[in-house]
Amino acid sequence: MKDFWENVSRYPRYFITFTLGIFFSIFGWLKPLLKNPVSAIALLGIVLGGGVFVLLTLRGMLGLGGV
Incomplete structure (x- = not known):
């Protein structure tokens, strides 16, 4: 055991x-990509956008509030 x-x-x-x-x-x-300011801002936008997408998708699937 x-x-x-x-x-x-x-x-x-x-x-x-x-x-x-x-x-x-x-x-x-x-x-x-983080060395160039333009690509760093784009990368940050993609990461934040993906996080918001996952958050809203989970809220909609679980019925936690109006979307």
């Missing part, structure tokens, strides 16, 4: 490592 819990305890560490690896690779890919 000890081996079972030891194995289960590895999954959160794997998930955190996997998620951080994805974020670091995406940030490394987008880092050159």
